[in-house]
Amino acid sequence: MPSLRSAVPPFEVMTVLDQVATMRAAGRDVISLCAGEPAGGAPSAVNEAAAALHASGRVFGYTSALGIWPLREALAEHYRRWYGLSVDPAQVAVTTGSSGGFLLAFLAAFEAGDRVALARPGYPAYRNILTSLGCEVVDVECGPDVRFQPTVAQLAEVHGRRPLQGVILASPANPTGTMVSRAELAALVAWCEAEGVRLISDEIYHGVTYPVGVDRGTSAWEMGTSSVVVSSFSKYWGMTGWRIGWLLLPADLAAAVDALAGNLALCPPAPAQYAALEAFTDESYAECDAAVAGFAEARDLLLAAEPRLGWGVTAPADGAFYYYANLGPQLERWGTSGAYAAALLDGAGVAVTPGRDFDTVLGDRTVRLSFAAGAPAISAAIERIVDFQR
Numbered sequence: 001m002p003s004l005r006s007a008v009p010p011f012e013v014m015t016v017l018d019q020v021a022t023m024r025a026a027g028r029d030v031i032s033l034c035a036g037e038p039a040g041g042a043p044s045a046v047n048e049a050a051a052a053l054h055a056s057g058r059v060f061g062y063t064s065a066l067g068i069w070p071l072r073e074a075l076a077e078h079y080r081r082w083y084g085l086s087v088d089p090a091q092v093a094v095t096t097g098s099s100g101g102f103l104l105a106f107l108a109a110f111e112a113g114d115r116v117a118l119a120r121p122g123y124p125a126y127r128n129i130l131t132s133l134g135c136e137v138v139d140v141e142c143g144p145d146v147r148f149q150p151t152v153a154q155l156a157e158v159h160g161r162r163p164l165q166g167v168i169l170a171s172p173a174n175p176t177g178t179m180v181s182r183a184e185l186a187a188l189v190a191w192c193e194a195e196g197v198r199l200i201s202d203e204i205y206h207g208v209t210y211p212v213g214v215d216r217g218t219s220a221w222e223m224g225t226s227s228v229v230v231s232s233f234s235k236y237w238g239m240t241g242w243r244i245g246w247l248l249l250p251a252d253l254a255a256a257v258d259a260l261a262g263n264l265a266l267c268p269p270a271p272a273q274y275a276a277l278e279a280f281t282d283e284s285y286a287e288c289d290a291a292v293a294g295f296a297e298a299r300d301l302l303l304a305a306e307p308r309l310g311w312g313v314t315a316p317a318d319g320a321f322y323y324y325a326n327l328g329p330q331l332e333r334w335g336t337s338g339a340y341a342a343a344l345l346d347g348a349g350v351a352v353t354p355g356r357d358f359d360t361v362l363g364d365r366t367v368r369l370s371f372a373a374g375a376p377a378i379s380a381a382i383e384r385i386v387d388f389q390r
Contacts, residue, residue: 005131005132005133005134006132008128008131008132009124009128009357011124011125011128011357012124012353012354012356012357013034013035013036013353013357016034016035016341016345016351016352016353017032017034017035017351019345019351020032020034020345020351023345023349028349029349030345030349030350030351031349031350031351031373031377031380031381031384032351032373033350033351033352033369033370033371033373033377033378033381034351034352034353034368034370035370035372036174036235036320036321036322036370036372037240037370037372038235038238038240038291038295038321038372039372039373039374039377040238040291040294040374041238041239042233042237042238042239042242042275042279043237043238043278043279043281043283043284043287043288044283044284044287045278045279045281045283045284046237046239046275046276046278046279046284047275048278049274049275049277049278050271050272050275053271053274053275054271060270060271060274061270062266062267062270063267063268063270063273064267065258065261065262065265065266065267066092066093066094066257066258066261067092067093067094067095067246067267067268067273068094068270068273068274069089070277071094071273071274071276071277072089072090072092072093072094073089074276074277074279074280075087075089075092075094075246076088076089076092077280078280079219079221079248082206082207082216083218083219083221083222084222085219085221085222087221087248090254091225091248091249091250091251091254092246092247092248092249093246093247093249093254093257093258093261094244094245094246094268094273095244095245095246095247095261095265095268096243096244096245096265096268096269097232097234097243097244097245098202098204098230098231098232098234098245099125099245100243100245100264100265100268101230101231101232101245101246101247102125102126102129102200102230103129103264104247104257104260104261104264105200105228105230105247105253105257106129106130106133106135106200107133107256107260108253108256108257108260109166109198109200109228109253110130110133110135110165110166110198111135111165112133112134112135113134113135113136114135114136114165114166115135115136115138115162115163115164115165115166116130116135116136116137116138116164116165116166116167116168117138117139117140117150117155117158117159117164117166117167117168118137118138118139118140118150118167118168119140119142119148119149119150119168119169119170119173120139120140120141120142120358120359120360120361121142121148121175121176121324121355121358121359121362121363121366122168122170122173122174122175122358122359123170123173123174123175123202123358124357124358126168127360135166138158138164139360139361140154140155140158141361142154144313144315147178147315147316148173148176148178148315148324149169149171149173149178149179149180149184150167150169150188151184152187152188152191155167155188155191155197156191159195159197163195164195164197165197165198166197166198166199166200167188167192167197167198167199167200168199168200168202169185169188169199169200169201169202169220170201170202170203170204170205171185171201171202171203171217171218171319172205172206172208172209172217172318172319172320173202173205173320174205174320174322174358175315175322175324175353175355175358175368176315176316176317176322176324177205177315177316177317177318177319177320177321177322177323177324178315178316178317178318178319179209179215179217179318179319180218181218182218182222185218185220185223186223189220189223189224189226189227190223192226192227193224193226198226198227198228199220199226199227199228200227200228200230201219201220201227201228201229201230202230202231203217203219203220203229203230203231204230204231204232204234204235204245205217205235205236205319205320206219206231206236206319207235207236207288207289207292208235208236208292208295208319208320208321209292209318209319210296210299210317210318210319211296212289212292212293212296213289213292217319219248221248225248225250225251226250227250228247228248228249228250228253229247229248230245230246230247231245231246231247231248232244232245232246233245233276233279235320235321236288236292237276237279237284237288238288238291239272239276239279242269242272242275242276243268243269243272244268244269244272244273244276294374294375295321295371295372295374297375298321298371298372298373298374298375298377298378299317299321299323299371301371301375301378301379301382302323302369302371302378302382305382305386308382308386309325309382309385309386309389310328310329310330310389311325311326311327311328311329311330312325312326312327312328312329312365313325313326313328314326321370321371321372322368322369322370322371323368323369323370323371324355324358324366324367324368324369325366325367325369326365326366327340327365327366327367330389331365336354336356336364336365337354337355337356337363337364337365337366337367338354338356338364340354340367341353341354341367343388344385344388347388348384348385348387348388349384350381350384350385350388352367352368352369353367353368353369353370354366354367355367355368369381
């Protein structure tokens with residue numbers, strides 16, 4: 001029998017992606033708005049470096065468990081460039097995507113039975129990884145009144161009832177795209193430090209913010225180095241399948257993460273690490289900013305189409321590339337967002353993600369659309385959705 005700790009639900013996005021692949025294989029024309037996967041892929045220099053590396057016949061062996069030193073140095077320089085921070089490369093851990101980073105961070109920071117708070121709605125893998133590790137997930141209901149982000153007052157109330165050992169914060173967040181302000185983040189960091197609560201700051205959507213280039217996101221390490229920062233090449237750099245992420249590690253967790261990384265994965269993918277060095281050129285940053293401008297165009301199309309879609313309350317997409325909405329009047333017809341999404345996929349060939357993964361209480365009323373597919377896909381999808389709802 002499978003272990004009890006493995007009894008976590010599958011990630012709904014991946015289930016929908018499988019359905020899309022099956023339909024396309026059967027010849028159906030499907031517009032996929034279910035995954036947070038930038039359509040343009042990696043910067044040109046990264047692709048060229050990967051091609052050259054493989055063409056050279058180089059043998060890629062294991063690297064250091066925490067990644068090659070040049071990449072850790074390049075990431076430290078990235079924090080100087082974007083945030084004005086002086087980061088020791090020894091506190092940078094390259095990981096197998098941000099997913100591998102979360103696993104390492106949770107194992108190093110939390111004991112089985114520890115209580116870890118997260119915003120609801122939120123990214124389902126937080127909950128499912130923590131659950132599989134024996135931690136107790138504490139939902140903090142975050143609706144439109146708090147812009148879908150946890151507040152110090154909410155955390156203090158939960159902590160007062162029974163102490164927390166951890167808090168996960170995502171800004172920009174998945175599925176809502178909302179961000180906390182610099183002052184709000186500073187207050188959250190200060191509260192966690194004062195209460196002895198470990199903050200895990202998910203910053204993988206930094207750089208994918210609107211207006212483009214105005215505020216790339218504030219890092220928790222701008223307020224001190226007690227938090228664990230999790231990030232990735234997947235979103236701003238469009239390198240989802242390369243499986244390269246990283247952690248910024250507080251001094252007290254660095255050795256533990258090093259030991260865990262060597263045992264769990266040996267090392268991150270070596271070819272991807274070497275190619276990722278080219279992500280930090282001026283040309284690569286410019287390409288990525290141009291891609292974000294494309295996301296902004298797609299976002300504008302969705303916002304302009306809100307009256308035609310006729311849904312309910314939507315989250316303000318400050319960053320990332322998601323549009324999270326209550327279906328409003330459509331619920332009267334379909335009952336749940338799952339039924340709506342299934343009918344939309346079958347009847348109109350548009351794949352969206354029902355909200356039940358992101359919100360275990362209210363998710364049957366909501367859907368998430370990813371506009372990472374770009375403006376042409378969003379424009380066509382809007383017309384199909386409007387026709388479908390007639």
